[in-house]
Amino acid sequence: MSPSDHGSLPPRQHSQRKGSEPAKGAPVRQGKKKKKAGPVKRFFRVVLILIVILVIGAGGYAAYLAYNVNQTINQAGTDKPVAAGQEANVKPLTMLLLGTDYRPETGTHLSDVIMVIAMNPKTKSATVVSLPRDTRFSMDGYKTNKINAFYPNFLAAEKKTGNSAEEEMKTMMGKFFDLDIDYVTVLNFQGFRDVVDALKGVDVNVDKDMCYRDKADGTDINLKKGQQHLDGKQALDFVRYRKSNCSPRTDASDDFDRNRRQNEVLHALIDQAKSLNGVLGAGKAIESVGDNMTTDLEQGQIKNMIAAYWNISKENVHFMPITGDWKSPYVYLHDDELEAAKQALKDELAGKTVQTSQDAQDGPSATHSGN
Template structure:
């Protein structure tokens, strides 16, 4: 047998080492990718609605809702149909007292065909007047239903707002504020245009908002301050609802864009951990899997935040009736629903009318 020359022996050894290293790396990546798929399934199982019983229909109000479209008909097997949501943010941070009040509440309509979404932010202090429940602020009702029956709380909250606002809601999604903070940190921060100096302190829950006006990259804590800022006790001006809506749009758009560019499996690993620990929804597992596997197709290219004119009359915020009707009908259009007159809107939501211009002119001196 002919002995290998020294140069060829070194080359063969290097090739064997490289092949062994590459094979080990492929094996590790394969194991990790498999674990990531398992982790994604585990995350979906944690946040999705529990499977409905196979034999009998549930008596819970949510039993039929995931099976119905926004128009009220049976949901077709169509990945491009519009989807409507009630999005809620709960503050369970240390020092918040463990409240279940929904400090952020949004109605959303997503149209995969047009790659567009419209969102309406409902002020947390908006007066809400359900027929069978006492009048309270908008952020009260999820906690109310949860204390009655935590299993049906999302379904009951969703159904109540569907009925009151004449806007059929397919799904509800809840995120803990701490989850938003962690998600932004996992994404490396968000770059936004801070529209004003923001200063607010609250020693009771540890809030210490201190942001300066201008374009900057915010970490998770700062982003949470940015989207929550409403008033100041340290000399800066208070925020209007329209300004808060614009800030929320900036953050949501940044998060959606960054998730769409994720390529590294380690990035998704961190995100899945955060989502699993901080998000709850009544969306069925099979739908969540479909949406996650086709995230780029589901992600809207345009997100429209709908303005809502309001005024404060302690202890409630009241919505301009015409402004609220217009916003709700814009959501209905995005969801491919016909316009609604919503004649009983003032009976269920605290509203005020736009002053009649002719009447104002006649009464002027």
């Protein structure tokens, strides 16, 4: 079910971490070593582990390691061993992918991109479920709030609880989707911009004129409708755009438009990485991330994922954006879509045919099956 006219959504709320100074009571995350990783667009690292996994072409695994990215991987993942039987090239895995709004200009950590990914090495396929950032999240044990506010709240509580924000998010989303989530990866907006620039930009069809300016955080969105080659800053503007304050005003967007644009940019990133040469493109994407990504993937598991998914087709990556109804200040999810998404994730892990709403529009050739 696709949303009808949801209207423009209100301005974002600000998290408790503003500018370069952490909010009162918020933890200073300097002593904690950041861990980095890969991408597949809107996928594994919102542009990181997804690109590595979905982009590398034939012979890519050996060439990739030969390209000296082995060292980069060792710096990106944790140094823990992968548990026996849990290797990505043997066992289907799940990952929570968060894209936060952090940039040097803002210092905030709202999770504007929230995706749960299930991937199966047998079928060489993946299912990606995304939630609107303004989703009303209400579940036993958690105070009702917009879903994008939980990560910064968990960050602020780390010192007091002793639990990492990433682990808290993984536990919460696992309960929500009724499945175990194996890993969590957080990529911020700065990392997104850097990845796009490292791949020399992306080609997308901008669906409308977009103009918005905010001197407070340096936002200056000014895009024209039509086919465009966007750099990192412009690509971020394209996926973030919500409303206009310019003269003349441009048409507003909602969370569902934003999710659709995220998908478009992620697909474009895959195409761009391939055009640069899968191995080189994946290497550039990983090396561009730096401290802008955090993951609990083990070094060995990252290599297992590359080995398992180096030849995955983007046609076998199925996106399921869950929509809903906007009733200020929340988006209320459509229950039927949520249940279908939960089942699709479970079917992916079981190696069964996954059918998404987009697949239904495209026809039966768009499904994949492990049977």
